[in-house]
Amino acid sequence: MRFHADAPAFTDPGLDRADALRRAPDKIAALLARPDARVHPFWRASPYLVRGDAQAVAAAFSGPEAPQPDAFTVFLGLDGDAGVFARSYGGDAPPLGLTAALGAGDFPDLRRAIGAVAPRDAAILGTARSLFAWHHKHPFCANCGGATQSALAGWKRVCGACGAEHFPRVDPVVIMRIEHDERVLLGRQASWPPEMWSCLAGYVEPGETLEDAVRRETFEEAGVEVGAVAYVESQPWPFPSSMMIGMAGQALTHDIRIDPHELEDARWFTRDEARRMMSGGDAVVPRAAAIAYHLLRRWTAT
Numbered sequence: 110m111r112f113h114a115d116a117p118a119f120t121d122p123g124l125d126r127a128d129a130l131r132r133a134p135d136k137i138a139a140l141l142a143r144p145d146a147r148v149h150p151f152w153r154a155s156p157y158l159v160r161g162d163a164q165a166v167a168a169a170f171s172g173p174e175a176p177q178p179d180a181f182t183v184f185l186g187l188d189g190d191a192g193v194f195a196r197s198y199g200g201d202a203p204p205l206g207l208t209a210a211l212g213a214g215d216f217p218d219l220r221r222a223i224g225a226v227a228p229r230d231a232a233i234l235g236t237a238r239s240l241f242a243w244h245h246k247h248p249f250c251a252n253c254g255g256a257t258q259s260a261l262a263g264w265k266r267v268c269g270a271c272g273a274e275h276f277p278r279v280d281p282v283v284i285m286r287i288e289h290d291e292r293v294l295l296g297r298q299a300s301w302p303p304e305m306w307s308c309l310a311g312y313v314e315p316g317e318t319l320e321d322a323v324r325r326e327t328f329e330e331a332g333v334e335v336g337a338v339a340y341v342e343s344q345p346w347p348f349p350s351s352m353m354i355g356m357a358g359q360a361l362t363h364d365i366r367i368d369p370h371e372l373e374d375a376r377w378f379t380r381d382e383a384r385r386m387m388s389g390g391d392a393v394v395p396r397a398a399a400i401a402y403h404l405l406r407r408w409t410a411t
Contacts, residue, residue, distance in 0.1 A: 166212075283323050355400050
């Protein structure tokens with residue numbers, strides 16, 4: 110199954126996040142013990158997927174499970190009345206027994222497997238991956254260095270020494286479709302596959318608006334000045350936990366001066382060129398899972 114033509118990957122998991130339940134550990138435990146609970150297993154930040162003929166299935170087990178060493182569970186929300194969870198397993202080897210319980214599968218890199226996963230499953234797994242990445246990187250308090258413990262069903266960590274509370278972080282990234290005279294500005298990095306081009310992007314800095322981040326990043330990377338900027342759409346990107354904020358900007362200048370530390374090349378492309386790239390020509394753009402594809406799709410449709 111491919112991603113819906115109107116939406117990038119990892120958007121709209123269709124769950125009720127049920128924030129109030131995070132504060133009720135007894136209710137969370139009861140949901141987890143129910144036979145209709147869904148628990149998605151992870152190992153080394155990768156979900157367990159069962160390969161089918163047409164697509165991969167995000168495997169999940171239900172009901173109680175024997176205690177596992179180094180297993181860590183987070184509550185993702187409600188699907189109707191049923192609880193949806195994810196469980197990360199530690200250890201140097203994948204947990205035993207999953208193949209027999211869930212079917213033959215493996216723990217692939219979610220980024221590489223995304224094209225084979227149904228959109229709703231991808232959104233659920235992406236949320237879990239972001240949470241597990243944050244927990245893995247924050248076992249100690251940034252305030253005093255003391256050990257932290259999970260709270261709020263996996264949505265907070267609390268320091269046992271100073272009581273400081275820590276919440277999952279999301280890094281904002283602007284990704285921009287820069288337009289000028291019926292052309293769009295695309296760049297490429299040296300590490301990308303040959304003839305892969307995409308929209309420019311960069312992290313939002315402290316004290317900076319989204320619009321100013323678009324202008325700064327475009328000028329730093331390509332030497333192009335940008336005037337009017339507008340929001341288009343966004344996409345959670347769980348590698349490890351970014352928020353891709355799709356923007357459209359109108360260039361004030363045309364000449365390109367790339368920063369070789371950021372880009373290998375940058376060029377202006379016509380709509381016809383962009384359409385051919387999206388349909389798999391000699392030059393290509395990111396696949397439909399990425400927000401860059403959708404920013405270009407909207408532009409080429411006008």
